Amino acid sequence: MIDVKKYEQALLARKQELDTRLHHIEKDLDRPANTDIEDRATEREDDEVMESMGKSGLVEIEAIDAALGRIEAGTFGICIECGDEISADRLDIMPTATKCRKCM
Numbered sequence: 001m002i003d004v005k006k007y008e009q010a011l012l013a014r015k016q017e018l019d020t021r022l023h024h025i026e027k028d029l030d031r032p033a034n035t036d037i038e039d040r041a042t043e044r045e046d047d048e049v050m051e052s053m054g055k056s057g058l059v060e061i062e063a064i065d066a067a068l069g070r071i072e073a074g075t076f077g078i079c080i081e082c083g084d085e086i087s088a089d090r091l092d093i094m095p096t097a098t099k100c101r102k103c104m
Contacts, residue, residue, distance in 0.1 A: 002077040002088060007095045008068065014095075015064045018057045025054045063096040070098075079103050 028050055070076040077086045081103035090097050 002085065002091065004071055004076055007076065007091055008071050011064050011067055011071075011095055015061055015068075018061050018064075022054055022057050022061075025050045025057075060096075066098075067096045 067076060070078075077091060078084075079086055079100040079102075080098045082100065084100050084102070086097055086100045090101060
């Protein structure tokens with residue numbers, strides 16, 4: 001039997017962490033551009049990295065929200081392919097997992 005509460009707490013904590021990170025990224029991206037051309041080029045490269053991190057963070061938040069939805073629906077930890085239980089070992093590594101090892 002899966003300890004759903006444990007995963008729910010982990011998912012909520014990770015979502016909060018991502019939300020904080022995304023707010024920092026947004027704040028950094030909103031800063032005024034540097035007037036020095038060379039510095040501005042470096043900042044633009046940094047901005048591209050931060051934008052990529054922001055996009056991947058949003059994707060992860062979507063996966064977390066979907067997992068939280070499965071918890072609410074009572075289907076968390078059930079493989080969407082075969083209907084078997086997803087192992088706790090797999091959920092410990094990836095609590096947003098939707099498939100068991102066999103179906104991956």
